[in-house]
Amino acid sequence: MPIALILVDALSPTYVSRSTLPSIVDLARDGFTGPLANLYAYRGIEATLFTGRFPSEHGVWGEFRPSLGAERASDRLMRLMIRAGDLLPADRLRFDARYIAHRLNRSHQPLPTVNLIPPRLLSRFSRSVETPIGQPGSLGLHRTLFDELRAARRPFELVGYPVVGRDEQIVPHVRMRLHQADRPDFWYIKFSALDTLGHRYGPDTLRLGPALAKLDRQLAELFAMLQSAYPGGEIDLIVVSDHGMSRVSRTFDIRPLLKRANLELGRDYLYFLDSTTIRMWSESQRVLEAFARCLADQPDLRILDADARAGLHLPDDDSSGDLLVALDEGNVVFPDFFRRQTPPAGMHGYAFVQSPSGLPFLAVGPALAALLPSDRRLSHVDVWALMRRRLNLAERRDAQLANESVCTFSS
Ligand SMILES: [Zn+2]
Numbered sequence: 001m002p003i004a005l006i007l008v009d010a011l012s013p014t015y016v017s018r019s020t021l022p023s024i025v026d027l028a029r030d031g032f033t034g035p036l037a038n039l040y041a042y043r044g045i046e047a048t049l050f051t052g053r054f055p056s057e058h059g060v061w062g063e064f065r066p067s068l069g070a071e072r073a074s075d076r077l078m079r080l081m082i083r084a085g086d087l088l089p090a091d092r093l094r095f096d097a098r099y100i101a102h103r104l105n106r107s108h109q110p111l112p113t114v115n116l117i118p119p120r121l122l123s124r125f126s127r128s129v130e131t132p133i134g135q136p137g138s139l140g141l142h143r144t145l146f147d148e149l150r151a152a153r154r155p156f157e158l159v160g161y162p163v164v165g166r167d168e169q170i171v172p173h174v175r176m177r178l179h180q181a182d183r184p185d186f187w188y189i190k191f192s193a194l195d196t197l198g199h200r201y202g203p204d205t206l207r208l209g210p211a212l213a214k215l216d217r218q219l220a221e222l223f224a225m226l227q228s229a230y231p232g233g234e235i236d237l238i239v240v241s242d243h244g245m246s247r248v249s250r251t252f253d254i255r256p257l258l259k260r261a262n263l264e265l266g267r268d269y270l271y272f273l274d275s276t277t278i279r280m281w282s283e284s285q286r287v288l289e290a291f292a293r294c295l296a297d298q299p300d301l302r303i304l305d306a307d308a309r310a311g312l313h314l315p316d317d318d319s320s321g322d323l324l325v326a327l328d329e330g331n332v333v334f335p336d337f338f339r340r341q342t343p344p345a346g347m348h349g350y351a352f353v354q355s356p357s358g359l360p361f362l363a364v365g366p367a368l369a370a371l372l373p374s375d376r377r378l379s380h381v382d383v384w385a386l387m388r389r390r391l392n393l394a395e396r397r398d399a400q401l402a403n404e405s406v407c408t409f410s411s
Pocket of ligand 1: 010195348
């Protein structure tokens with residue numbers, strides 16, 4: 001059975017009701033709508049959805065990881081440009097300056113510029129995933145659903161950034177694609193607008209009302225178009241989100257603490273400030289301990305030791321830091337490497353989520369709901385298993401992996 005997986009970035013379960021998103025409620029009538037288990041990861045969520053493996057296995061966790069290797073001359077030039085751009089008076093202008101620098105840099109693996117990582121740290125980090133998820137071998141040894149479809153010579157289509165720049169372009173793009181030959185067996189369609197708005201307004205369905213109404217119109221049109229394009233309406237529609245949106249109630253500035261501990265960036269440590277997570281690297285155990293002591297009397301955060309990391313399925317490598325600090329839900333690091341000017345009203349990426357609005361979401365019709373386990377909270381891994389089953393890929397995986405390992409060992 002063909003499938004359209006429609007991922008709505010940051011769609012919270014609390015946004016979905018008959019009055020806000022009737023298209024989703026109708027799709028899932030007598031089926032399943034509800035929360036999924038929280039997955040503590042950033043870039044890694046998509047990798048889990050398309051491999052059925054946790055970050056501890058596929059290795060993708062944050063948006064950025066520490067990078068090895070020396071800085072290239074072109075990167076050095078770009079860093080200088082970004083340093084100049086960072087003098088601009090607003091985050092929006094700083095982002096634009098970085099975007100321009102990013103477009104000008106033609107090196108193979110450009111610096112991770114489209115954010116606010118301090119210029120002098122730019123060469124110390126690289127993106128966790130350099131290859132878009134649908135590309136062959138995007139996750140190395142771990143075969144994605146796209147790798148499996150490709151091997152089975154089944155056509156698929158990805159509709160999201162950068163194929164479309166804005167959500168409004170999704171429906172026209174799908175319509176255009178449906179006019180071509182070889183109708184896809186699998187669609188991955190990604191709506192992005194809600195994430196930005198959730199950060200700006202928080203998980204507030206009143207303020208998000210116009211955006212939800214617009215999304216509902218786009219979804220209704222998309223569902224109808226896909227169902228009429230496949231004979232007998234024979235296509236499975238899945239609506240899923242990567243994460244929800246938690247209300248932010250407190251900001252946490254890390255800089256005074258570091259100053260008080262007399263620790264100096266570059267000399268003593270390297271750090272990365274995600275909104276919900278502080279990662280610190282240092283060769284000195286003394287530095288790590290000093291910082292941990294400073295944090296000990298801070299409320300609403302916790303240092304995740306090896307056991308806690310394993311329990312959260314984090315990769316056991318240097319990507320999650322020598323010291324990993326997770327903020328409790330509702331707290332954000334501010335300023336961080338993504339925002340300097342205005343703190344967000346909503347955030348995701350928490351290790352532990354208690355609020356219903358912070359969890360990811362799933363909606364499927366009755367035929368698919370009947371195949372889902374009913375004895376526990378569902379996860380993105382269950383969505384992956386469901387997709388493979390409906391695409392008849394269930395038997396293929398092990399055979400392929402066996403083949404692959406034969407090739408690997410014999411080469
Ligand atoms: Zn976001």
